[in-house]
Amino acid sequence: MARIIDGKAFAEGLRGRIAGHVARIARDHGITPGLAVVLVGEDPASQVYVRNKARQTVAAGMASFEHRLPADVPADRLMALIDRLNADPAVHGILVQLPLPRHLDATMVINAIDPAKDVDGFHTTNVGRLHTGQPAMVPCTPLGCLMLLRHHLGDLSGAEAVVVGRSNIVGRPMAALLLQDNATVTIAHSRSRDLAATCRRADILVAAVGRPGMIGAGHVRPGATVIDVGINRVDDGAGGTRLVGDVDFDAVAPIAGAITPVPGGVGPMTIACLLANTLTACCRRHGLPEPADLAA
Numbered sequence: 001m002a003r004i005i006d007g008k009a010f011a012e013g014l015r016g017r018i019a020g021h022v023a024r025i026a027r028d029h030g031i032t033p034g035l036a037v038v039l040v041g042e043d044p045a046s047q048v049y050v051r052n053k054a055r056q057t058v059a060a061g062m063a064s065f066e067h068r069l070p071a072d073v074p075a076d077r078l079m080a081l082i083d084r085l086n087a088d089p090a091v092h093g094i095l096v097q098l099p100l101p102r103h104l105d106a107t108m109v110i111n112a113i114d115p116a117k118d119v120d121g122f123h124t125t126n127v128g129r130l131h132t133g134q135p136a137m138v139p140c141t142p143l144g145c146l147m148l149l150r151h152h153l154g155d156l157s158g159a160e161a162v163v164v165g166r167s168n169i170v171g172r173p174m175a176a177l178l179l180q181d182n183a184t185v186t187i188a189h190s191r192s193r194d195l196a197a198t199c200r201r202a203d204i205l206v207a208a209v210g211r212p213g214m215i216g217a218g219h220v221r222p223g224a225t226v227i228d229v230g231i232n233r234v235d236d237g238a239g240g241t242r243l244v245g246d247v248d249f250d251a252v253a254p255i256a257g258a259i260t261p262v263p264g265g266v267g268p269m270t271i272a273c274l275l276a277n278t279l280t281a282c283c284r285r286h287g288l289p290e291p292a293d294l295a296a
Contacts, residue, residue, distance in 0.1 A: 205226045
């Protein structure tokens with residue numbers, strides 16, 4: 001059976017290191033990193049996620065600023081709020097919770113955020129900097145995946161990596177990060193020919209497609225490291241639901257060398273990396289050294 005890559009335990013350790021640095025910066029410099037989260041509308045999943053972010057932000061010793069707007073908020077009112085947060089010296093990171101209501105242009109909203117405060121790493125400037133190998137705010141989920149891979153495998157140089165999924169949130173930035181670590185990277189997607197054969201080449205297989213159980217035993221080379229980014233809610237057969245990944249865990253675990261579970265794998269890393277990005281943004285804003293032990 002594959003070794004289980006425990007993202008929950010790794011994230012707990014990362015949050016502890018972050019809290020230590022936050023306390024030190026407050027003690028030595030009188031600065032408290034601040035994260036502002038903007039939630040538009042009443043989407044239940046988004047509300048739960050925002051509550052978790054706020055709780056973990058405060059637990060790390062950071063300042064948490066939460067802004068809730070109605071679903072029908074005019075675009076100019078949302079943009080005015082972002083302008084205020086951009087100018088607020090107490091705010092080092094800004095996150096606008098996605099998805100937004102259909103009348104709002106998500107790209108326009110994201111690009112209104114100061115790139116230095118874009119702790120989600122979605123601003124066009126940060127995307128360009130990441131893909132050209134420059135220092136950037138990196139999207140949290142792929143950053144968390146890279147941390148887990150480095151922790152488990154060490155040096156990724158020369159590894160054959162296949163990323164299944166080409167979204168701007170996970171797939172593309174994941175490929176860029178793996179390239180920076182000198183892996184040989186293939187991006188596969190819904191129109192790839194013979195997806196299973198492509199995946200079987202991988203030493204590292206990252207599944208980020210949003211389709212439950214899409215990656216099965218026939219997609220995995222024996223001994224490969226499998227990172228499952230998918231979080232899908234499916235019928236549990238007893239009138240309720242359960243969370244599953246994009247990987248058929250029961251079929252793949254006997255073949256893979258290591259695998260992330262769902263839940264408890266990549267998921268906990270996302271918020272931990274959001275806090276890490278906020279701390280990094282704070283250090284950069286105030287000219288402080290970036291903590292070395294936050295690096296992936």
